[in-house]
Amino acid sequence: MAMKPRPGKEAVAAKGWLKANKWLILRRLSQFGILGLFLLGPLVGVWIVKGNLAYSMTLDFLPLSDPHVLLQAVLAGVEPHKEAIIGVVIVVAVYMLIGGRVFCSWVCPVNLVTDLSCCVRRMLGIRTSTQISRSARYWLLGVTLILPLVTGSIVWEMFNPVSMAFRGLVFGMGMAWVILLGIFLFDIFVAKEGWCGRLCPVGAFYSLLGQKSLVRVVAENRQKCDDCMDCFEVCPEEQVIRPALYGAKQGVGPVILSSNCTNCGRCIDVCAEDVFHFGSRFANQKMNLGSAEDKRKDATVSDAA
Amino acid sequence: MKGSGKAKGRGVNRRQFIGNMLKTACGVSLLGMGLGIYSRQASSLPAMAIRPPGALPEEEFLGSCIRCGMCVRDCPYDILKLGQLGSDDVVPGTPYFTARTGPCEMCVDIPCVPACPTNALDHGLTDINEARMGLAVVVDQETCIAFLGLRCEVCFNVCPIRGDAITLDYQHNTRSGKHALFIPVVHSDACTGCGLCEKACILEEAAIKVFPMHLAKGELGKHYRLGWKEKQEAGEALVTPDAEHRYNLPEGVSYDLQGRGLIMDEAGEIPVSSNPLNTLNNSNPLDTLNKGLENQ
Numbered sequence: 001m002a003m004k005p006r007p008g009k010e011a012v013a014a015k016g017w018l019k020a021n022k023w024l025i026l027r028r029l030s031q032f033g034i035l036g037l038f039l040l041g042p043l044v045g046v047w048i049v050k051g052n053l054a055y056s057m058t059l060d061f062l063p064l065s066d067p068h069v070l071l072q073a074v075l076a077g078v079e080p081h082k083e084a085i086i087g088v089v090i091v092v093a094v095y096m097l098i099g100g101r102v103f104c105s106w107v108c109p110v111n112l113v114t115d116l117s118c119c120v121r122r123m124l125g126i127r128t129s130t131q132i133s134r135s136a137r138y139w140l141l142g143v144t145l146i147l148p149l150v151t152g153s154i155v156w157e158m159f160n161p162v163s164m165a166f167r168g169l170v171f172g173m174g175m176a177w178v179i180l181l182g183i184f185l186f187d188i189f190v191a192k193e194g195w196c197g198r199l200c201p202v203g204a205f206y207s208l209l210g211q212k213s214l215v216r217v218v219a220e221n222r223q224k225c226d227d228c229m230d231c232f233e234v235c236p237e238e239q240v241i242r243p244a245l246y247g248a249k250q251g252v253g254p255v256i257l258s259s260n261c262t263n264c265g266r267c268i269d270v271c272a273e274d275v276f277h278f279g280s281r282f283a284n285q286k287m288n289l290g291s292a293e294d295k296r297k298d299a300t301v302s303d304a305a
Numbered sequence: 306m307k308g309s310g311k312a313k314g315r316g317v318n319r320r321q322f323i324g325n326m327l328k329t330a331c332g333v334s335l336l337g338m339g340l341g342i343y344s345r346q347a348s349s350l351p352a353m354a355i356r357p358p359g360a361l362p363e364e365e366f367l368g369s370c371i372r373c374g375m376c377v378r379d380c381p382y383d384i385l386k387l388g389q390l391g392s393d394d395v396v397p398g399t400p401y402f403t404a405r406t407g408p409c410e411m412c413v414d415i416p417c418v419p420a421c422p423t424n425a426l427d428h429g430l431t432d433i434n435e436a437r438m439g440l441a442v443v444v445d446q447e448t449c450i451a452f453l454g455l456r457c458e459v460c461f462n463v464c465p466i467r468g469d470a471i472t473l474d475y476q477h478n479t480r481s482g483k484h485a486l487f488i489p490v491v492h493s494d495a496c497t498g499c500g501l502c503e504k505a506c507i508l509e510e511a512a513i514k515v516f517p518m519h520l521a522k523g524e525l526g527k528h529y530r531l532g533w534k535e536k537q538e539a540g541e542a543l544v545t546p547d548a549e550h551r552y553n554l555p556e557g558v559s560y561d562l563q564g565r566g567l568i569m570d571e572a573g574e575i576p577v578s579s580n581p582l583n584t585l586n587n588s589n590p591l592d593t594l595n596k597g598l599e600n601q
Contacts, residue, residue, distance in 0.1 A: 076368035163398070
């Protein structure tokens with residue numbers, strides 16, 4: 001197996017290291033920053049945020065609750081209190097705006113593990129043939145919602161690696177690291193992007209939440225694409241890129257509309273030709289108009305995002 | 306869902322597509338069933354893990370607690386922990402405390418309860434004395450030094466509702482023959498299960514322990530009625546009218562169970578019995594009894 005050159009090499013050469021890793025760095029800052037905020041209390045005694053990703057209270061003022069966890073609780077027969085409802089409304093509104101799976105790439109702690117798997121996989125040149133459907137996660141999501149209905153107990157949260165990982169880091173890990181190790185090895189040796197891209201029902205839930213989200217990656221300069229395939233190489237949901245990048249002939253717009261795009265921005269980083277940018281889902285219509293003025297507007301949106 | 310891995314244009318026909326879908330569905334449902342069954346088995350609470358005040362009954366609690374840990378954070382004494390996978394047998398992420406090492410201090414404002422966003426800790430609980438986290442039980446009378454005749458009463462003295470939840474029962478010390486035993490007695494109508502008594506017990510291994518209610522309490526059959534209580538409530542016996550008990554005694558003799566015993570009617574003359582022996586012995590039936598005693 002021949003080792004492929006590391007994706008993004010040309011981008012580093014063309015844009016410089018910092019620009020070729022801009023979104024990755026911001027993403028890590030976001031992931032560790034959020035974790036840090038939760039750890040500030042137990043480690044240093046500065047209580048900015050209490051709780052964990054399932055439900056948290058920031059500065060005794062801002063409640064945030066996980067819609068997937070709360071939905072399971074409601075199906076198990078819970079009537080949530082006012083704070084929990086306010087929290088879920090805020091979270092749902094934000095993710096509907098910025099993309100549901102932004103949770104996956106900008107917040108979720110398991111992403112750090114699976115990104116590492118991906119990195120190891122690439123470095124060792126491992127290829128696997130295990131076929132797990134990318135739609136398995138939606139079936140699994142269904143299971144997580146049926147189980148509380150049938151058993152009256154929030155069953156999935158006994159196993160959920162996502163909540164277990166974050167809770168473990170903030171409240172004490174126990175043996176939960178074994179599950180994370182399992183996911184790490186699974187993603188390396190069993191299936192590419194096996195957990196986040198095929199099985200995780202949390203990601204599936206957030207993808208449904210972000211069906212109509214405003215913030216999207218747009219292949220604005222797709223005519224400049226030189227088919228280096230680096231974006232496919234780094235994308236955790238590579239199937240989402242094709243229609244937007246190569247759809248010009250079929251009349252498909254350049255916006256990556258699939259709700260499984262996690263808005264991680266890695267494709268923007270690794271592209272030496274600067275094809276991708278953050279933009280809005282309405283960029284398709286604007287593109288069709290084709291005026292230079294609209295393009296400039298898009299650019300401002302992407303900067304704000 | 307454009308572009309989310311639909312089979313079109315990749316040479317997958319309808320048969321393969323349906324086959325793949327069924328495979329996935331089957332696998333996932335089996336997995337789901339496994340999770341459900343395992344969760345049933347794994348959701349029993351260890352005896353020494355006590356839920357925070359106001360916690361719903363265990364089964365409902367597991368359907369309400371979203372494992373956020375807000376109660377843990379808002380406990381001013383830091384006694385609550387979240388269950389951890391593989392290290393404490395408590396359902397992962399759910400809160401509990403261990404009475405022997407960190408009992409509930411019974412805060413008047415119960416800060417852990419309003420912190421709960423899903424009512425797994427019932428917000429209806431506003432008086433901590435109404436909490437029923439568990440029940441203290443004097444589990445070992447052989448090592449509790451009060452039963453050995455020594456003065457201790459530590460559990461009684463630390464109890465926040467002493468005199469109601471724990472009282473001292475004075476009993477005769479049959480070993481010494483002249484001292485009293487000061488026996489601690491827990492009353493389930495007042496004990497909150499806070500565990501301060503278990504923490505304070507001076508033994509190496511506490512002789513008084515807090516258990517979850519279902520382990521600590523017996524339960525009468527639902528059909529069971531205590532006759533004397535029913536009678537008291539109704540003012541009369543409910544089943545058959547009370548028949549006065551009658552002793553089968555010769556005429557002229559009566560019996561007072563809790564008083565004087567056998568009573569002879571003063572003027573009573575002994576009637577001639579049909580039994581000739583009795584006639585021979587003649588006289589007072591009491592004399593006969595007394596004679597028997599003297600002969601022994």
